[in-house]
Amino acid sequence: MSALDTPPVTTLDLDAQGLRAVNSALQAAPDGARFAVAGPGGRHAIAAGLHAAIEVDVLGHAGYYCAGMNQAATVRVHGNAGVGVAENMMSGRVEVHGSAGQSAGATAHGGLLVVEGDAAARCAISLKGADVVVKGSVGHATGFMAQTGRIVVFGDAGPALGDSIYETRIYVRGTAEDLGADCVAKEMRDEHRAELAALLAAAGAGDADPGDFRRYGSARTLYHWQAP
Amino acid sequence: MCGIAGLFARSPAVERELGALLAGMLEQLADRGPDSAGVALYRDPVPAGAAKLSLLRSGPEREDWAALAERLGGATVLADHGDHAILRVAGDAGDARTWLSEHAIDVSVIASGQAIELHKRTGRPSALLDGCGIRAMSATHGLGHTRMATESRVTTAGSHPFSTGEDLCLVHNGSLSNHNRVRRELRRRGIRFATDNDSEVAAGYLTWRLLEGDTLAQALEASLEDLDGFFTFAVGTRDGFAVLRDPIACKPAVMAQTADWVAMASEFRAIATLPGAADAEVWEPEPARVYSWSREGVTA
Numbered sequence: 001m002s003a004l005d006t007p008p009v010t011t012l013d014l015d016a017q018g019l020r021a022v023n024s025a026l027q028a029a030p031d032g033a034r035f036a037v038a039g040p041g042g043r044h045a046i047a048a049g050l051h052a053a054i055e056v057d058v059l060g061h062a063g064y065y066c067a068g069m070n071q072a073a074t075v076r077v078h079g080n081a082g083v084g085v086a087e088n089m090m091s092g093r094v095e096v097h098g099s100a101g102q103s104a105g106a107t108a109h110g111g112l113l114v115v116e117g118d119a120a121a122r123c124a125i126s127l128k129g130a131d132v133v134v135k136g137s138v139g140h141a142t143g144f145m146a147q148t149g150r151i152v153v154f155g156d157a158g159p160a161l162g163d164s165i166y167e168t169r170i171y172v173r174g175t176a177e178d179l180g181a182d183c184v185a186k187e188m189r190d191e192h193r194a195e196l197a198a199l200l201a202a203a204g205a206g207d208a209d210p211g212d213f214r215r216y217g218s219a220r221t222l223y224h225w226q227a228p
Numbered sequence: 229m230c231g232i233a234g235l236f237a238r239s240p241a242v243e244r245e246l247g248a249l250l251a252g253m254l255e256q257l258a259d260r261g262p263d264s265a266g267v268a269l270y271r272d273p274v275p276a277g278a279a280k281l282s283l284l285r286s287g288p289e290r291e292d293w294a295a296l297a298e299r300l301g302g303a304t305v306l307a308d309h310g311d312h313a314i315l316r317v318a319g320d321a322g323d324a325r326t327w328l329s330e331h332a333i334d335v336s337v338i339a340s341g342q343a344i345e346l347h348k349r350t351g352r353p354s355a356l357l358d359g360c361g362i363r364a365m366s367a368t369h370g371l372g373h374t375r376m377a378t379e380s381r382v383t384t385a386g387s388h389p390f391s392t393g394e395d396l397c398l399v400h401n402g403s404l405s406n407h408n409r410v411r412r413e414l415r416r417r418g419i420r421f422a423t424d425n426d427s428e429v430a431a432g433y434l435t436w437r438l439l440e441g442d443t444l445a446q447a448l449e450a451s452l453e454d455l456d457g458f459f460t461f462a463v464g465t466r467d468g469f470a471v472l473r474d475p476i477a478c479k480p481a482v483m484a485q486t487a488d489w490v491a492m493a494s495e496f497r498a499i500a501t502l503p504g505a506a507d508a509e510v511w512e513p514e515p516a517r518v519y520s521w522s523r524e525g526v527t528a
Contacts, residue, residue, distance in 0.1 A: 042497030060506055061496050080510055082496055083480060101480070101512055120512045121477055140477075140515065 007034055009057075014046070015039035023047065029054045031072075042082065047075050050092070064101075067094045070111060086113045089130055102139070105132040108149070114203045121158065124151045127168050133203035141180065143170050152199055154208070162216050170216040171196050173208075184219040229376040230401040231257025231494040232388075232481075234462045234469050235502070236369040236521050239488040242503075246271075247365030251357040253491070253498040254372040258353050260401075260494060261376030264387035265356040266348030268397045268464050271367035273343040279321035282339035282346035282391075283328075284312045284384060296332060300324060307345070309360050311384065312338070314345045321394065336385065336422055341395030343368070343466055348387040369521075371464045373399040379407070379426040386423045390431035393438050395466035400427035401494055402479045404457035430455060434463065448472045448518045462492060468522035477515035484508040490521050 012022045012035055023045070026035060031053040040046055044063040047056050050073035058066065061079035071090040080098035089108040096104075099117035106122070108130030115132075121139035124132040127146035137155030144160070146168035156174035163180020169192070170183075179185075188211075196210040233253040237243040247269060254265065274280055285291040293313040297303035302318040317324045321340040328335055339346035349356045353374050357363060373388035380386050389397035404410075407426035410433060415421065419432040433455060437447035444465060451461075452475065460479040463470045471492050473481055483492045484499045486508045491499050499505050513519050 041500040042495060044497075061500065061510065063495060063497050080496070082482075099511065101482075102477070121515065140475075 007032055009034045009036050011036045011038060013038045014041065014043055019043055019045065023049065026050055026054065026056060026073075040077075040079070044082070047073070050075070053092075061098070070094060080117070085115075086111070086130075089113065099136065100134075104134075105130055108132070112202055118155070124149070124168070127151065131199055131202070133199060133205070135203075135205065137174065143168055143183075144180065146170075150195070150199060152196065152203070152213070154205075162218075164222060165216075165218045167218060169195075171199075171210075171213040172216060173213045176214070176216060179216065182219050182222045183216055186215045186217050188213070188215050229260045230388075231260035231374040231498070232399045232401050232460065232462050233257060233372045233493045233498050234370070234399075234464070234471070234491060236468055236490045237367070237488070238486075238490065242489045243368055244366045246367040246370055248363040249489075249502055250367075250370045250372050251353075251363045252501040253493055254353045254357065254374055256498040256501055257372075257374050257494055261374040262352045263377045263382045264348065264350045264375040264384070265353035265373065266346070266375075266388045266399070267356065267360075267362055267370060267372045268339065268344055268346045268389045268399075269362070269365055269367040269370040270343040270395070270464065270466065271345060271365060273466075274316055276342075277319065279317050279319070279324065279340055279342065280306065280345060281315045281317060281321060281324055281328075281337055282312065282344065283315060284336050284338045284348075285334055286336060286385065287334040291335065296335070299331065300327060307360075309347065311349065312347060337391070339389075339391040339397055341466065344395045344397060344464065346389060346391070346397060348373075348384055348389070350382055350384055350387065369464070369468060371397065371399050371462055371469060378403050380424045383423070386425045386428075388427055389464065390425075390428045392431040392434040392463065395464075396434070396438070396444075397464045398427065398431040398434060399462050399464075400430055401460045401481075402458035402474070404429060404455055404459065406456040410454065426457070430459065430461065444470055445518050445520060452516055460494070465520075465522070468520060470518060470520035471513055472518050473513055473515050475516040481513050482510060483513050483519065484510040492519075 033054040040060040042063040048068040051071040053072045056075045058077045063082040065084045067075040074093045076095045082101040086094040087106040089111045091110040096115045100115045100119040102120045103122045104119045105113040105124045107126045109128045113132045115134045118136035119134045123138045123142040125144045127149045129149045133152040135154045140158035143162040147166040151170045153172045157176040159178040160180035162183030193210040307314040347360045388399045404426040407429040460481045
């Protein structure tokens, strides 16, 4: 697409228009539309429920469930995001250009969540197929019961990483001192280095070296009942 | 659910506006708990040898606070809000408490100290904020709470903040699961409780630890061992306030600071109402870590 084909950015103002009107406008927009959302003020559910390939820049800090249930859209938060950013995302891309609160990317099925800062506790809890890349550190119980998809952490992981994890693969560059139940460090094979390199490139961190990361996943001992 | 907010002034301008700013924060959190509201403001400290009492009448009749002040001997009414009042007494707060417990059994002391003034009432925050003129008050710092009752009845006595000692008070978002056992233990050790509220037990616990010689930080650290349940606590002190979340940290908390103020709240939207919030440093307090603000700055 040439610059001439790029549609102009429509600015929506949450203070002036209110959340419902702004979200309705975003949800009705066709593929390719571009928006800037001003005055987020920590409101909840900003840009939730989008289902077209539009671009949304949120100009400030967002509250809970920002870009929740996202499909196809690209949402960039130029600030921090509260609890549950991109929760249950199906596809598309969500970027937080600050830190994320608890349960970032919870239960997300697809798409990519990139957090430039830290993510708090329970990041990617019950992940169901999305990719979550956190360029800072993550809080406790990250990847709790995560089923599939990938989690990448540039910094350190808090206690109980990957507790009761299923088949999600976790890559951590910093330290993960305390692994949760049934989560173990695993060998980095070529296929994992290739997978991680692609994820890093997708998250705009292609210069990071996949060889600096360790892989964690399920020991699969909780899959079957073990008689005592 | 419940919502909590704290604001600490670092500039004279914010000090002058503190009541209005804290009120604005609390109104943003009203959806988290419309049952009751409470505000503790630290303002106009009285000199040593005098004390301020925040008093609540439990009976249905209106208290004649001026007459009570006269009977108390040398006390003056600083603020009369009908159901509750702020009195200044000459001498020791403990003596006044004793006198009140013997001569005014329908009146309870909900806070005492040099600087603290505590207001609480059932209903939405705006009713308390307007009814008590909170928005016009200056203060060095303050705490607010908006309650969604889960563990005990909706009454003024069961509303937050709860006093935990001289110039100390506590607000709580969460629920404690072992409060009955801890209350029994603390009663054996001489701590008195006015309600069956779980948060009052947390306040009583801190009071007990402080009486045992703990610093506030030590008392909060100890609470991580002894209190079972979900909590984000904010504790107001003479010089500032402290914040603690339980190790699981299900209950939200956000902190922020600029050159002019430091703030904590259940949600960022409360902090977003403050001047300069867009450029503030904002972070989420870590679980099981004591943060405190005082005149000396932030420590954690």
